[in-house]
Each structure stands twice: as structure tokens, then as C-alpha cells.
Amino acid sequence: MLEVDRLGAGYGAAPALWEVSLAIAERELVCVLGPNGAGKTTLINAIAGLLPARGGRIVMDGRELTRAAPHRFCASGIAIVPEGRRLFAGMTVRENLEIGSYLPQARRERARSLDYVCALFPAVREKLDHAAGSLSGGQQQMVAIGRALMARPRLLLLDEPSLGLSPAIVLAMFDAIREVNAAGTAVLLVEQNVAMALDLAGRAYLLEEGRVVAEGPPAALFDRPELKRAYLGHDPVR
Ligand SMILES: Nc1ncnc2c1ncn2[C@@H]1O[C@H](COP(=O)(O)OP(=O)(O)OP(=O)(O)O)[C@@H](O)[C@H]1O
């Protein structure tokens, strides 16, 4: 479904990604691991069309998106839950969710999508008319995921959805991600919690200093020296 071929990206004069290649099949759940500053957010933002590629190609369903406008990425079925959630704090939860369905096709299914999001996250239904900024961190993350789902994506990009959340909320979040994936949406998950991510994912890529240094099924990756090196000093929950 998604093919990323030798992608380059960066900020100002500084490159942040070098020739990164990856592929995601329909319905797959793939994880991107790597230490702080490895380029995970840069990669996911480039795949969402939020950061221009400087080299290589991004191809979705055989159609090249590399230099397309951000809304074309969305129209092709890609939606992102960005790092730090980026909700509109002063707007209601309902308004934040509706922003996710601004393209015509998603807008037609807005009511059904809202039902789906509320069924997935019952706490969100309770808060629809509250200001997003008044919610707890976990609830805000649910709204951020809900907003992306309102676009009815076939590929959901998640940038560290568990960051700063309590262990119980993290478990609920991962259950929801599993459920979304089981319903047929492919997922690309950036996660610092290595053990949980590898538990969820069918396949993972390890990024280091802007390059893919290892990839494969979780069991094979878990014992790789690259992973231990990357996370020396980090402390996975399990
Ligand atoms: N807006 C920016 N302007 C300049 N440099 C940036 C910007 N964002 C990221 N970088 C740099 O690009 C590199 C990759 O950063 P990126 O945010 O993609 O890493 P990350 O793997 O997501 O890290 P983290 O785990 O901290 O979220 C880093 O060297 C970072 O300092």
C-alpha cells in the first residue's frame, strides 16, 4: 500500500533523514523505533505530507505523492496523529473531531465516523461539548486519534501516542490501536515503549541518526545489538 523509497528530509541546511526505505502493506501494523532525535517524527511528518521530501519517493497505491500538497496525502487515505497531539485547546472536542473530516468524502460520513470514534473511546462521547484543553492528557490523546480516524484513513500514522500518559491509560490506548488495526486500518506507530510496541507490531524498523539500521519481525529485532545500543539508558515498562 505505502512505499517509501530512499526518502530524504531535513530542516534548513541540516538533513535529518538519509535514504530511508520502508513499506507497509494493507492492514499491517508496523512500528518505528529509535532514540530521541533519530528522525522518527521527521519520517512520519514527511509520510503525512507535512514536511517536504528532499529526495526519494513516497508512493501510495502505486501513485506518487512525493511532491503533492498535504491534502492529497489525506485524500489518498493517510492520516496522522502528530507528536504532542496538536488539538485546538479552545475549541470543543466535537469541533476538533470534525476538523478531521473536512475532505468531501469524509464529510459525507461524518456522523457515522463520530459514532465510531465515540464507541472506540466512550470517554470522548461524554466530553463532546467540552473545550479540548479542559480534558486530561489521556482524553486529549483519544481526541487526537479520533480526529485522525474522522478522515476514514486506510493508513494511520501515530507519533508517540503514549507519551506522558499513565500506564493504565497507555494500555487502553494500545487496545484501541489494536482494535482500529483489526478493523482493517494499517498503522505506522512511532513508540518509545519498545516492549509494548514490539508486542503490538507485526514488523518494526529501527532508526538511528536518520537511517534505518535494522528491520524485521519483533522477535528478531528484540535481541539485535542495534536496539540495545539505541535504548541504552531507556527503561521499557516490561
Ligand atoms: N523543526 C526543526 N528544525 C530544525 N531541526 C529539527 C526540527 N525538528 C527536528 N529537528 C532535528 O532533526 C533531527 C530528527 O528529529 P526528530 O524530531 O525527527 O526525531 P525523533 O526521532 O522524533 O525524536 P524524539 O524521540 O525526541 O521525538 C534531530 O536532530 C532534531 O534536532
Ligand SMILES: [Mg+2]
Ligand atoms: Mg519525535
